[in-house]
Every structure is written in structure tokens, then in C-alpha cells.
Amino acid sequence: MQTYYNPNDLDKFSSMGDEAPQLWEKFMSYYGSVFEKGALSEREKALIALAVAHSVQCAYCIDAYTNSCLENGADEAQMTEAVHVASAIRGGAALVHGVQMKNIIKKTRLTMNELESNVEPLEIDAGSGNIPAFEDTLAENDITMLKSNNSIPVMQMNIGKICNLSCAHCHVEAGPGRTELMSRDIMSSGLDAMVENDIKTLDITGGAPELNPDFTWLVEQAVKRGRKVMVRSNLTVLDDEKLAHIPKLLAENKVELVCSLPYYSEKDTDKVRGDGVFKSSVKILQMLNNLGYGAEGGDLILNLVYNPGGAFLPGAQQSLEEDFRLRLKSGFGITFNNLYAIGNFPVGRFLTFLKQSGNFDEYMEKLYYGFNPDTLDNVMCKDQISLSYDGYLYDCDFNQALGLSRNKLHISDCKKEDLSGREIATANHCYACTAGSGSSCGGAVV
Ligand code: SF4
Numbered sequence: 449m450q451t452y453y454n455p456n457d458l459d460k461f462s463s464m465g466d467e468a469p470q471l472w473e474k475f476m477s478y479y480g481s482v483f484e485k486g487a488l489s490e491r492e493k494a495l496i497a498l499a500v501a502h503s504v505q506c507a508y509c510i511d512a513y514t515n516s517c518l519e520n521g522a523d524e525a526q527m528t529e530a531v532h533v534a535s536a537i538r539g540g541a542a543l544v545h546g547v548q549m550k551n552i553i554k555k556t557r558l559t560m561n562e563l564e565s566n567v568e569p570l571e572i573d574a575g576s577g578n579i580p581a582f583e584d585t586l587a588e589n590d591i592t593m594l595k596s597n598n599s600i601p602v603m604q605m606n607i608g609k610i611c612n613l614s615c616a617h618c619h620v621e622a623g624p625g626r627t628e629l630m631s632r633d634i635m636s637s638g639l640d641a642m643v644e645n646d647i648k649t650l651d652i653t654g655g656a657p658e659l660n661p662d663f664t665w666l667v668e669q670a671v672k673r674g675r676k677v678m679v680r681s682n683l684t685v686l687d688d689e690k691l692a693h694i695p696k697l698l699a700e701n702k703v704e705l706v707c708s709l710p711y712y713s714e715k716d717t718d719k720v721r722g723d724g725v726f727k728s729s730v731k732i733l734q735m736l737n738n739l740g741y742g743a744e745g746g747d748l749i750l751n752l753v754y755n756p757g758g759a760f761l762p763g764a765q766q767s768l769e770e771d772f773r774l775r776l777k778s779g780f781g782i783t784f785n786n787l788y789a790i791g792n793f794p795v796g797r798f799l800t801f802l803k804q805s806g807n808f809d810e811y812m813e814k815l816y817y818g819f820n821p822d823t824l825d826n827v828m829c830k831d832q833i834s835l836s837y838d839g840y841l842y843d844c845d846f847n848q849a850l851g852l853s854r855n856k857l858h859i860s861d862c863k864k865e866d867l868s869g870r871e872i873a874t875a876n877h878c879y880a881c882t883a884g885s886g887s888s889c890g891g892a893v894v
């Protein structure tokens with residue numbers, strides 16, 4: 449078989465001087481001098497050359513310097529040791545560069561313990577991150593501003609900021625110490641607006657929405673009014689006897705569940721959400737499976753949400769879903785319907801992490817350079833409206849967390865024309881919706 453390496457080719461080495469004789473002569477003169485006897489003996493030089501030949505894996509040089517070593521009196525043991533030295537240095541060089549890898553992991557990964565919880569929330573402004581304003585990028589794509597579609601299929605209600613967890617990436621900065629809760633009156637106005645505006649799906653989020661005392665009422669009322677209901681759950685909140693009635697209520701009302709599970713391993717999940725979260729999530733997922741949630745072809749839909757565990761973008765949603773499916777099934781017997789890969793937004797606690805860890809500018813650049821204009825038609829503010837616990841309307845949960853809106857409208861004053869073709873308030877956090885495959889409450893958008 450013809451191969452790239454032909455021993456006879458060594459005889460043609462001098463042809464490398466044909467078109468560049470001066471360079472060739474200089475090289476050969478230097479080469480010859482290097483191998484003359486000096487402070488090192490010719491045998492020592494031949495051994496060094498043999499080691500280097502193995503390190504650069506030059507078949508010609510291995511041949512030439514094996515012979516040279518033998519001619520200069522080296523024995524096989526010395527030659528073998530020389531090759532081991534080359535191998536150790538080459539292997540060690542790869543290994544020591546692992547320190548660079550560990551430095552990057554340490555800098556970019558979220559860790560609850562290292563996040564100073566007493567840091568004031570930081571404001572994000574439109575020009576932040578040393579990148580062009582999102583509106584300028586829209587203009588480059590011939591878009592003056594984002595506008596919602598004429599029909600709005602989804603209302604997302606954020607019914608409170610109380611949560612049993614305090615995750616390191618939480619854009620709402622929810623936690624056990626928060627007190628904000630949506631009242632039954634606001635819920636009722638939201639449901640009325642849904643019916644009047646033919647908004648078919650209610651997407652309930654928080655905090656942990658199950659901790660609002662009127663959660664059950666809201667689910668039942670929405671179903672009574674013919675709405676489809678989705679609930680975003682952190683799973684662990686259901687691991688509490690006081691809320692033991694909720695899973696059955698969700699199943700009876702065919703509520704679609706969207707449950708956060710940052711990763712399929714205990715270590716990586718607990719790093720972001722706190723000790724014991726993974727085990728508790730697994731227990732609740734198994735319980736939901738027993739109720740019929742997550743079965744292929746079933747009508748009780750159980751979707752999971754993956755968030756990157758640090759200052760990096762989510763990978764391909766489909767391949768993450770395959771990994772999750774395999775690991776959760778083989779490790780814990782858990783099944784689910786879909787996995788949504790949702791990026792971390794530079795808002796709330798994740799913004800604090802970005803700033804504290806020195807990742808902010810780099811992360812914003814990653815988002816900016818990942819900008820994909822194909823995502824613009826499908827960003828979630830186009831076809832949903834977000835209602836805050838105190839009754840104000842926002843374009844999305846992130847604008848809500850930032851208090852950003854073009855005209856601060858209360859649900860009690862909302863008219864049909866306020867929702868359709870609505871002008872959307874944007875800023876640089878919007879790059880998180882438009883990077884790569886895009887990110888929304890339903891995962892990738894393209
Ligand atoms: S990310 Fe979700 S579960 Fe975690 S603190 Fe925020 S609202 Fe709670």
C-alpha cells in the first residue's frame with residue numbers, strides 16, 4: 449500500500465533547497481554545527497535528538513537518530529530512557545495546561561457558597577458590557593423596535609418571589625426571605641383579561657408558585673375558565689407534607705409541568721441550587737412519574753429545564769435532552785417529555801455573580817457575538833405577556849425583574865389594544881434571548 453512516508457524520500461531532503469538555496473545552505477550549516485562535539489558529547493546530542501524526534505513524531509528523524517545513537521555508542525537502555533523523557537515532558541505539558549482549564553472552570557462556574565448573598569442587586573443599563581446596544585443591533589437588522597404579535601397565546605403570571613430555594617442564577621432573586629405574593633384579586637383580574645383577550649394558556653411562575661396560598665385557587669379557576677395551565681416548579685418545594693395535595697391537583701387538572709433541574713448529577717445541581725436539591729428533585733420526579741407525568745404519548749406533560757452552571761451558553765438542546773434522558777432513566781428510572789435548554793440572563797442574582805466573578809464583560813460579549821437574527825421572530829415577548837405579583841404588565845419575566853416597560857400598565861386598566869402589536873422594551877439583557885439557538889421559557893427558539 450502506498451503511504452505518505454517513504455524511506456527513499458529522505459534522499460530527496462535536499463530538494464527543499466532547490467527554490468531557496470541560501471536558506472537551505474544556512475540551515476544545513478547551522479544543523480551541522482549543532483551536532484558537532486561541544487559541551488555535550490555527540491552521543492548526548494544524538495540521545496537528545498532521538499527524544500525530540502519522538503516528541504515531534506518525525507519518522508525520518510527517529511530512523512536517523514536511532515542510527516546516530518547506535519553509531520555514537522548509546523545503548524538500547526539509554527535510548528529507551530531518552531524516549532521516556534520525551535514522553536514524560538509531552539504528557540506533563542498537556543497535564544499542566546489542565547491548570548488553565550481549572551482556572552477557567554473556577555472563574556465561570558456558579559457556586560452558591562462563593563456568592564456573597566449580601567451584595568445589593570446591580571442595575572443593568574443599555575450600554576453595559578462594552579458591546580453595542582441591543583437597539584443598534586436591531587437597527588442593523590432593519591428593525592426599529594420589537595413588537596408583540598397581534599394575538600397573544602400565553603399570559604405568564606409571576607405570583608410571588610417567595611421560594612424555598614435561593615439559587616445562584618435566579619433572575620428573580622427569589623428566596624425564603626421574600627414576602628411578595630400575588631393577591632387573589634390580581635389573579636382574578638389576570639384571568640378576566642385572559643378571557644377578554646382570548647389568551648389561551650396560563651403559565652404560572654414565581655419564586656416557587658406553589659407557596660402562594662391562592663395557588664390551588666388560581667389553577668382551578670383558570671381550568672374552570674377553559675384555560676390551559678402550565679406551572680413552573682422547582683420540584684423540591686413539593687417535597688413538603690404541607691403541599692402533599694398539590695401533585696394530585698395538578699394531575700387532575702392536566703396541568704403541564706415545567707420543572708427546573710440544572711443537571712443530571714448531584715454535584716453540579718447542588719452547586720447551583722444548594723445541598724440536597726438533587727436528591728429531593730429525583731424523589732419528586734419519581735413521584736410525578738408514578739402519577740402518570742412524563743410518560744411517552746401520555747397527556748400529563750413533564751418538561752425539564754436545564755440551565756448552564758455558569759457564565760457560558762447552553763449547548764445544543766437536542767443533545768442535552770438525549771443525555772438527560774439516558775442518565776435519568778438509567779440512574780433513577782425517571783422519564784420526561786422534553787428538555788428545555790434555557791440560558792442564564794444577566795439579571796438579578798446571576799448578574800451579581802457575573803460582576804463579582806469578573807465574568808460580566810466576557811459573558812456579554814459571548815451573548816453579543818452569538819447574536820442570531822433568526823431568533824428575533826420567536827423571542828417570547830412576541831407572543832406572551834407577563835403579569836407581576838402586584839398587577840403590572842411586562843413584556844417578559846426578565847423585564848419584570850428589571851422593572852423595565854415602555855408604559856407601566858396595571859392589569860385593571862388593560863385593554864385589548866394594549867396587548868396586540870405592543871411595543872416591547874428592550875435592553876442588553878435581550879442578547880440572552882437571541883444568542884445561538886435563542887432562549888425562551890420554552891428553551892431554544894430556532
Ligand atoms: S431559580 Fe427558581 S427555584 Fe431557584 S430561587 Fe429562583 S425561583 Fe426559586
Ligand code: SF4
Nearest residue numbers: 827828829844878881
Ligand atoms: S429579554 Fe424579554 S424583552 Fe428582551 S428579547 Fe427576551 S423576551 Fe423580549
